[in-house]
Amino acid sequence: MLLTLSDVEVAYGAVTALRGVSLEIAEGEIVTLLGANGAGKTTTLRTISGLLRPRSGEVRLDGRPLSSIPAHGLVGAGVSHVPEGRRVFPSMSVRENLLMGAYHDRRHARADLERVVALFPRLAERIGQAGGTLSGGEQQMLAIGRALMSRPRLILLDEPSMGLAPMVVQTIFQVIAEINREGVAVLLVEQNAASALRIAGRGYVLETGRVVLADTAAGLLADDRVRQAYLGEDVADREDEPAPTRGGAAAGPAHGTAIRADSA
Amino acid sequence: MGFLDQFWQLTIDGLMVGSLYAVIALGYTLVYGVLQLINFAHSEVFMLGSFGGLFAARGLLPDDGSVPGGLASVGLVAVGLGAGAICGGLAAFTLERVAYRPLRRRSAPRLAYLISAIGASLFAVNLAGKEFGRQNVSLPDLFHNGTVFSFFGADVSTQSLVIFAVAVAMLIGLDRLVAGTRLGQGIRAVAQDADTAVLMGVNVERIIIVTFVIGGLLAGAGGFLYAMTFNASYSMGFVPGVKAFTAAVLGGIGNVRGAMLGGLLLGLVESYGGYLFQASYKDVIAFLVLVAILMIRPSGLLGERLGRAA
Amino acid sequence: MRRRPLLGAIALATAVTLTAAACGSDSDGGSSADGKKTITIGFQGVLSGDNQQLGLNALYGVRTAIAEVNADTSSPFQLKLVESDDGGSPDQGPTAAQKLIDDSKVVAVVGPMFSGATKASEPAYTQAGLLSVSPSATNPALTTLGFKTFYRVIAPDTVQGKAAADYVATVLQAKKVYSLDDKSEYGTGLSGALEPELKAKGVDVTHDGINPTKDYTSEATKIIAAAPDVLYYSGYYAELALLSKALKDKGFTGKIASGDGSLDPQYVAQAGAAAAEGTYLTCPCGDANTDPKAASFVASFKKVNKDAKPGTYSGEAYDATLALADVFKKLGTDVSRESVAGAFGSVNFQGITKTVAFESNGEVKGSNVFVYQVKNGAIAVLGNTADLIKS
Numbered sequence: 001m002l003l004t005l006s007d008v009e010v011a012y013g014a015v016t017a018l019r020g021v022s023l024e025i026a027e028g029e030i031v032t033l034l035g036a037n038g039a040g041k042t043t044t045l046r047t048i049s050g051l052l053r054p055r056s057g058e059v060r061l062d063g064r065p066l067s068s069i070p071a072h073g074l075v076g077a078g079v080s081h082v083p084e085g086r087r088v089f090p091s092m093s094v095r096e097n098l099l100m101g102a103y104h105d106r107r108h109a110r111a112d113l114e115r116v117v118a119l120f121p122r123l124a125e126r127i128g129q130a131g132g133t134l135s136g137g138e139q140q141m142l143a144i145g146r147a148l149m150s151r152p153r154l155i156l157l158d159e160p161s162m163g164l165a166p167m168v169v170q171t172i173f174q175v176i177a178e179i180n181r182e183g184v185a186v187l188l189v190e191q192n193a194a195s196a197l198r199i200a201g202r203g204y205v206l207e208t209g210r211v212v213l214a215d216t217a218a219g220l221l222a223d224d225r226v227r228q229a230y231l232g233e234d235v236a237d238r239e240d241e242p243a244p245t246r247g248g249a250a251a252g253p254a255h256g257t258a259i260r261a262d263s264a
Numbered sequence: 265m266g267f268l269d270q271f272w273q274l275t276i277d278g279l280m281v282g283s284l285y286a287v288i289a290l291g292y293t294l295v296y297g298v299l300q301l302i303n304f305a306h307s308e309v310f311m312l313g314s315f316g317g318l319f320a321a322r323g324l325l326p327d328d329g330s331v332p333g334g335l336a337s338v339g340l341v342a343v344g345l346g347a348g349a350i351c352g353g354l355a356a357f358t359l360e361r362v363a364y365r366p367l368r369r370r371s372a373p374r375l376a377y378l379i380s381a382i383g384a385s386l387f388a389v390n391l392a393g394k395e396f397g398r399q400n401v402s403l404p405d406l407f408h409n410g411t412v413f414s415f416f417g418a419d420v421s422t423q424s425l426v427i428f429a430v431a432v433a434m435l436i437g438l439d440r441l442v443a444g445t446r447l448g449q450g451i452r453a454v455a456q457d458a459d460t461a462v463l464m465g466v467n468v469e470r471i472i473i474v475t476f477v478i479g480g481l482l483a484g485a486g487g488f489l490y491a492m493t494f495n496a497s498y499s500m501g502f503v504p505g506v507k508a509f510t511a512a513v514l515g516g517i518g519n520v521r522g523a524m525l526g527g528l529l530l531g532l533v534e535s536y537g538g539y540l541f542q543a544s545y546k547d548v549i550a551f552l553v554l555v556a557i558l559m560i561r562p563s564g565l566l567g568e569r570l571g572r573a574a
Numbered sequence: 575m576r577r578r579p580l581l582g583a584i585a586l587a588t589a590v591t592l593t594a595a596a597c598g599s600d601s602d603g604g605s606s607a608d609g610k611k612t613i614t615i616g617f618q619g620v621l622s623g624d625n626q627q628l629g630l631n632a633l634y635g636v637r638t639a640i641a642e643v644n645a646d647t648s649s650p651f652q653l654k655l656v657e658s659d660d661g662g663s664p665d666q667g668p669t670a671a672q673k674l675i676d677d678s679k680v681v682a683v684v685g686p687m688f689s690g691a692t693k694a695s696e697p698a699y700t701q702a703g704l705l706s707v708s709p710s711a712t713n714p715a716l717t718t719l720g721f722k723t724f725y726r727v728i729a730p731d732t733v734q735g736k737a738a739a740d741y742v743a744t745v746l747q748a749k750k751v752y753s754l755d756d757k758s759e760y761g762t763g764l765s766g767a768l769e770p771e772l773k774a775k776g777v778d779v780t781h782d783g784i785n786p787t788k789d790y791t792s793e794a795t796k797i798i799a800a801a802p803d804v805l806y807y808s809g810y811y812a813e814l815a816l817l818s819k820a821l822k823d824k825g826f827t828g829k830i831a832s833g834d835g836s837l838d839p840q841y842v843a844q845a846g847a848a849a850a851e852g853t854y855l856t857c858p859c860g861d862a863n864t865d866p867k868a869a870s871f872v873a874s875f876k877k878v879n880k881d882a883k884p885g886t887y888s889g890e891a892y893d894a895t896l897a898l899a900d901v902f903k904k905l906g907t908d909v910s911r912e913s914v915a916g917a918f919g920s921v922n923f924q925g926i927t928k929t930v931a932f933e934s935n936g937e938v939k940g941s942n943v944f945v946y947q948v949k950n951g952a953i954a955v956l957g958n959t960a961d962l963i964k965s
């Protein structure tokens with residue numbers, strides 16, 4: 001397993017945010033983490049990237065306990081985190097922001113810069129502009145591009161579609177799928193459950209700090225609770241609708257096989 | 265003796281002092297940038313650096329009170345700068361370790377840092393008073409040849425020229441460091457968003473300590489330059505410290521180029537003001553400027569961003 | 575406004591610093607063991623801050639006198655000293671005075687030293703009926719303010735200012751003088767005595783004042799622009815040192831002169847020999863170190879004070895202390911604040927600086943003003959102004 005969380009509890013002072021979360025991610029798969037506001041999704045990601053330390057339980061990366069790695073060492077171990085709200089460095093140019101992604105290891109910075117810019121042509125046009133002056137969509141591209149600069153094996157994405165226009169959301173999800181095709185594992189936190197489940201192989205549902213559901217994407221799409229709470233559907237309508245074909249086409253065969261490979 | 269006749273002289277004097285304010289102001293601004301903390305004990309780092317530099321240079325002077333002059337004097341300045349920088353750097357390092365780090369570990373409230381800074385300040389002042397005496401300590405004028413050139417009727421002495429040149433070199437060096445090196449990248453990243461900097465692999469603790477030390481090196485070297493002209497004493501830190509702080513706020517605290525601009529501007533305003541009104545008002549002018557910025561443009565001339573340096 | 579707390583912080587830091595600075599040092603004079611009566615006297619002076627050396631000069635003079643009295647087997651009493659530091663500042667003067675007043679054993683005080691601190695302290699001494707003999711406060715007005723228990727063993731600045739003006743006009747032949755004072759009680763008193771006499775001699779005088787600071791660059795520019803033959807600074811050595819440095823740096827070609835407040839080797843040390851060279855210093859005080867009559871004083875001073883040499887005001891403080899001892903001796907068993915204050919006005923004691931005897935207003939009778947000059951990095955006496963002007 002690339003990453004495993006076993007029975008992780010995390011607290012902010014007296015407030016317990018995670019109450020025994022267990023999940024795992026294998027090399028090369030897309031896993032989505034769903035949950036209402038305040039469920040603990042961001043907390044989970046921050047714990048994985050070492051910004052928060054569990055009160056109990058354990059996070060392991062390649063079987064190695066994460067507690068042995070300082071937070072700033074994680075990017076070197078292959079984990080890249082695109083934080084909630086993008087958090088681009090506002091006064092650095094697009095170029096400098098991207099180069100920050102290669103801060104821990106600058107050997108491939110130049111080649112990677114070209115690669116990332118090719119992935120997001122919009123960034124090429126704005127290469128000298130300050131990060132803080134970009135539009136929300138551009139900032140999200142920049143934040144993802146910055147994460148790619150570190151050549152991650154696992155990328156953590158915290159609500160990449162938040163506040164973006166549907167067109168942009170589509171681009172972002174396409175890029176996520178493309179990154180994944182290159183072999184990068186993705187842990188995707190999303191409010192936009194429909195889109196997330198479309199590209200993900202598996203998913204977890206968090207509620208008040210606990211994993212309440214864990215299944216393949218198809219399984220979750222078929223689940224009443226998920227449909228009602230996260231897809232905004234009226235469960236009574238379910239019989240009228242044909243099976244969950246909506247997601248199938250967009251997800252593409254690659255993910256279908258990934259799921260099967262995984263669950264096998 | 266009108267103001268205009270003396271304009272260039274006052275400008276040169278103002279730039280000389282202002283460049284020193286700028287060098288000290290960088291320490292405030294860098295630390296504020298990475299920690300959002302006003303390091304009020306920075307003025308004592310400056311004071312300790314002055315003594316270090318002064319004692320080192322005096323130690324190398326011949327006993328008969330004569331001054332070597334020429335290249336040997338340039339060497340003395342280099343030794344003083346080096347010793348001042350080392351003492352300042354050490355003082356800043358110790359300060360961070362003793363006065364601030366334990367508080368950071370405990371996530372102490374803002375006020376605790378302030379109290380800790382005041383305590384460290386008083387300790388340093390009184391320690392210096394005890395160890396180095398309460399008299400002013402001076403370094404003789406290291407250069408004999410007096411005025412080296414005239415500029416629109418303004419006379420520039422070798423010593424002022426050396427001070428200004430070194431200060432400007434330090435400013436440029438720091439600017440390059442922050443804008444163009446990996447360390448500078450790290451400093452700016454921590455200043456703009458410390459959590460995200462960690463995600464990029466930046467070791468924030470290390471950046472914090474390095475930032476303190478850089479501020480200390482500059483303040484110590486600047487302290488030596490200051491003491492060459494204005495002598496050193498255990499109580500010397502407060503006034504230039506407040507002025508440098510004013511310069512940092514004037515330029516936009518947290519903003520490296522702002523601090524430089526603020527220092528030079530404050531030096532000029534003081535120099536002109538000291539001539540136009542009364543020299544006694546020089547120190548008052550700095551405070552008036554501080555109050556005025558806080559009222560009119562609280563984020564300073566260039567705004568509060570360390571990243572703007574790039 | 576997010577940054578308001580910073581201003582508060584600065585204010586707080588200032589307050590704390592000042593409070594800390596205000597805390598003076600105590601020292602115990604020790605007590606006598608051999609059954610002799612112990613008489614306690616106080617010392618108030620500048621024992622901290624930029625001009626501390628002047629305070630130490632006087633304090634060491636007092637200690638020398640006390641050591642001599644205590645070593646004298648024929649002396650019917652032992653003297654004990656209580657020190658009180660006023661930092662030379664008017665703000666701290668009353669507190670420093672009160673400390674001595676509150677100590678009921680103290681029957682007389684040597685001090686205060688600086689004119690401003692003296693002016694601020696004397697009302698308290700007068701009210702307490704405690705005698706104070708200043709070795710160094712030279713502001714002319716001090717003897718006109720109704721202070722009943724105030725005496726000084728040094729001539730006021732009217733005497734010094736007039737003599738200095740005569741010297742500058744006659745011997746230095748200045749046509750144009752820039753008179754700069756430090757706006758202190760002492761500085762304005764001295765410049766106020768200097769300037770009318772200069773004008774009376776037909777000298778063109780520019781008056782200016784500057785509070786003590788570190789940065790004299792624009793002041794130096796101003797002075798050089800005025801192109802005086804002589805700059806006379808009425809203030810203390812720490813500031814004159816910085817001013818001299820700034821003037822030297824800018825190539826000032828006139829002469830620099832100053833008064834007793836600057837007459838200390840620290841002036842040369844802090845200005846640097848090159849910047850201080852040639853500076854004239856006037857003082858209503860002789861130089862014990864070169865005066866043959868004071869040789870035994872110098873020897874005993876060095877013995878008591880770890881080889882330190884007497885400095886400005888050392889001799890005056892020594893004389894003031896011995897004059898007090900003389901009065902104590904005459905009073906016999908009845909030594910109290912009241913008796914001492916009553917008897918001191920009629921003292922007639924041959925000191926090393928002068929004969930200590932007073933006019934009815936507390937002003938010392940008859941005094942000489944000497945001129946000194948920095949030569950080869952050391953302060954050397956040129957002589958008595960009266961003699962120098964005649965020759």
Ligand SMILES: Nc1ncnc2c1ncn2[C@@H]1O[C@H](COP(=O)(O)OP(=O)(O)OP(=O)(O)O)[C@@H](O)[C@H]1O
Nearest residue numbers: 012015016017035036037038039040041042043044
């Ligand atoms: N710094 C903090 N201090 C105290 N409590 C916190 C802190 N950060 C988060 N919490 C609490 O922890 C719980 C989980 O928060 P978290 O940010 O992980 O939720 P989330 O699932 O990411 O929500 P959202 O969808 O709104 O981003 C919430 O109840 C939140 O109030």
Ligand SMILES: [Mg+2]
Nearest residue numbers: 041042043084
């Ligand atoms: Mg969240």
